[in-house]
Each structure stands twice: as structure tokens, then as C-alpha cells.
Amino acid sequence: MAAFPSRKLLTIALVILTTLLTITLYRLTSLETCFKMHRAVHGDLSALWRNPEGTAERPHAAACEIEQVKAGYSLYQMLIKEPLHFKCQKPRTIQNRDEGSWTYCADPGFALKKPCLVYSFGINYDFTFDDAAGKLGCQVLSFDPSMRNLTDRRRNENVMFYLIGLGSHDTDTFEPRLNSYVAEPTKWKMRTLKTLLQQMKHADRTIDLLKIDIESSEWQVIRNILDTGVLRQVKQLLLEWHIFPDTPPRKEYVKLAEVLDELKAAGFRSFHRHEHPVNLDWSEFNVQSDVAYVNVKFKDR
Known part of the structure; x- marks a missing residue:
């Protein structure tokens, strides 16, 4: 048996x-x-x-x-090494007061001419770009929740400042990460771009230029703007991309690449890029790159 x-x-x-x-x-x-x-x-x-x-x-x-490192390196390639995809014949550069600059495209169809509308997020007390756009006849709305010693105020005839941040959701209790702009724990008022457009009565307006410099929060914000369809209203997008050693989480790198991919699918073509050499060290997961885009799929509203 x-x-x-x-x-x-x-x-x-x-x-x-x-x-x-x-x-x-x-x-x-x-x-x-x-x-x-x-x-x-x-x-x-x-x-x-x-x-x-x-x-x-x-x-x-x-x-x-x-592996996250390889996914991250691909992000590095997309932000730093990928060829530009639009030839702007009339690039215009505005130098910031202290350091850095912003470049926009003044080609026919994209030039800033009255009655243009500009939304600018991330000021850090430097209104150089915003004032320059205002002098071109644009209505400029400037936003920065970190400038705590200011209140909502009209800066000049064409530039209005708001103590509000651009977020991926609406909240009055957003807690920013501590960095060179935020020295101690605080809470900010944040609104999505869609909400701001509704509040400012610009829901049906063309945004001639959207400038965003919000210290790594741009990834979630662009994700939200893509999902809500607001980018269809935007002609030009000036964006400072950030990847820091501690944020965004490395497990999110694949999703970040999807954001870049979808931005291109939405019609945004890069025509200018400037890397920040001080913050460019991929061995430390540190990338900072200003990229300017035009929307080749834009249709007048």
C-alpha cells in the first residue's frame, strides 16, 4: 500500500x-x-x-x-535633453529683478496685444514680468500665497495682486512644504485654475499667457488643469518644472512623465528652455527647468 x-x-x-x-x-x-x-x-x-x-x-x-531611478532619468531627458518642438520667430525675454528670466513668443497669433489676459502664479515680490505684460496692455492677475505681508491689492492700472495660491483642489488650509520661501509651518488659501477663472469672471475668456512657478506643486496642478480641460483656453504656457531630492516622491515619477506626455498631446509645443545649473544634478534627483510652450491646437473662443 x-x-x-x-x-x-x-x-x-x-x-x-x-x-x-x-x-x-x-x-x-x-x-x-x-x-x-x-x-x-x-x-x-x-x-x-x-x-x-x-x-x-x-x-x-x-x-x-x-526601477524608479530609470524612470526618473527618463524624466530628466524629457525636461532637459528633448529637442524643442516649435520654432518661435519672435521670442521675447523679460529679465527678472534679481535673477532668472521669462521668455514668451511674440509670433502672429501668440503676441501679447491689448486686450490680452495674463495669469501669473509665483511672484516672490518680483513683479518685473507682470509689470512688463501690463505695459503691453494686458490685464494681469498675479497670485502668490507666500507673500504674507501683503493683501489683495491693485499694483497699477493693469496689474492686480491676490494672496492666493494655485492648487490641484480648493482649500483654505493648505500646508506648504518648508523651503527657502516658507520658513515655518503655515496655511494657505489655494484655488484651482478653473475656480479662479469662474471667480474672476474669465470662464469664457482666452488666457493669452499662463505663467506658473510654484516650487514642485506644478505637477499636481497641471494634472488638474489637464483633467478639467481649462488648458484649451490657454495660448502660451510658461512653466518652471521642479524635481527636488525629497519631492515629488520617486514612486510618482512614471505619473509625472504621463503629465508631460499629455501636455504635448493637448497641443503644447516647447519653443524655449532654460536649465538652472545650480539645481541641475540628477545624481541627487535635482532638476529645475524653465520651459515655454505655445498651444498649436488653440482655437479662438
């Missing part, structure tokens, strides 16, 4: 079988995640430019690499 396996052997066999099943399920999940990442991060983004409608099937690499 054949001997039945002992209870101990059966237990061992069950553990081995469970482990193999768990590994198999994990690998299947990882493969799906990997495929999505290669579509968003390692895909041949040039295919999107050859097909402006975004319907081209982008190739993906045969080998699968889902």
Missing part, C-alpha cells in the same frame, strides 16, 4: 505552491505596470509630433525596467 505524505510534507508543499502563485501574480502585475511605464516614459515621443492628433502607436522597449 502506498504511503500518504505526512502532514508536515503537505504543509511544506502548500507553502511552496502559495509562494509560487504569489510570485506569478506579482510578475503579471509588474509586467502591466512596466508596459504602462514604457508607454509613458520610454516611448518614442517623436511619434506624437509626427501625428499631432496623438493617435500614433508609440513603440516600447523590449526589455522591462521599472
Whole structure:
């Protein structure tokens, strides 16, 4: 008579079988995640430019690499190394008071001419760009919640300042991360761009230029602006992208690449880029890059 396996052997066999099943399920999940990442991060983004409608099937690499460092390095390539995709014939640069500058496109169809509308987020007490846009005849709305010694006020005939921040959701109790602009814990009033446009009675207006410099919060904000469809109202987008050693979380890098991908699919083509050499060290996960875009899909409202 054949001997039945002992209870101990059966237990061992069950553990081995469970482990193999768990590994198999994990690998299947990882493969799906990997495929999505290669579509968003390692895909041949040039295919999107050859097909402006975004319907081209982008190739993906045969080998699968889902490590956060590699995903992050792909972000670095997209923010720093990727070729520009629009040739602006009349770029105009406005130098900030202390350091840095902003470049916009003055080509026909994009030039800032009265009655233009500009939304500017992230001032840090330097209204150089906002004042310059105001002198061109634009109505300029300037926002910065970190300038706590100021209140909502009219700066001049065309420039109005608001002690409000641009957020991915509406809240009066946003707690910003501590950095060179925020020395101690505080709470800010934040509104989405869609909410601000409604409050300012600009829901049906064209935004001739949208400037955003909000110290790494731009990733969630652009995600929200994409989801709400407000970008269709924007002609030009001037954006300072940030990746710091501690934020955004590295586990989010794939999603960040998706934001860049979708921004392009929405019609935004880069025509200018400036990297900040002081904050450019990928070995420390540190990237800061000013990128200027025009919306080639813009249609007059």
C-alpha cells in the first residue's frame, strides 16, 4: 500500500505552491505596470509630433525596467535633453529683478496685444514680468500665497495682486512644504485654475499667457488643469518644472512623465528652455527647468 505524505510534507508543499502563485501574480502585475511605464516614459515621443492628433502607436522597449531611478532619468531627458518642438520667430525675454528670466513668443497669433489676459502664479515680490505684460496692455492677475505681508491689492492700472495660491483642489488650509520661501509651518488659501477663472469672471475668456512657478506643486496642478480641460483656453504656457531630492516622491515619477506626455498631446509645443545649473544634478534627483510652450491646437473662443 502506498504511503500518504505526512502532514508536515503537505504543509511544506502548500507553502511552496502559495509562494509560487504569489510570485506569478506579482510578475503579471509588474509586467502591466512596466508596459504602462514604457508607454509613458520610454516611448518614442517623436511619434506624437509626427501625428499631432496623438493617435500614433508609440513603440516600447523590449526589455522591462521599472526601477524608479530609470524612470526618473527618463524624466530628466524629457525636461532637459528633448529637442524643442516649435520654432518661435519672435521670442521675447523679460529679465527678472534679481535673477532668472521669462521668455514668451511674440509670433502672429501668440503676441501679447491689448486686450490680452495674463495669469501669473509665483511672484516672490518680483513683479518685473507682470509689470512688463501690463505695459503691453494686458490685464494681469498675479497670485502668490507666500507673500504674507501683503493683501489683495491693485499694483497699477493693469496689474492686480491676490494672496492666493494655485492648487490641484480648493482649500483654505493648505500646508506648504518648508523651503527657502516658507520658513515655518503655515496655511494657505489655494484655488484651482478653473475656480479662479469662474471667480474672476474669465470662464469664457482666452488666457493669452499662463505663467506658473510654484516650487514642485506644478505637477499636481497641471494634472488638474489637464483633467478639467481649462488648458484649451490657454495660448502660451510658461512653466518652471521642479524635481527636488525629497519631492515629488520617486514612486510618482512614471505619473509625472504621463503629465508631460499629455501636455504635448493637448497641443503644447516647447519653443524655449532654460536649465538652472545650480539645481541641475540628477545624481541627487535635482532638476529645475524653465520651459515655454505655445498651444498649436488653440482655437479662438
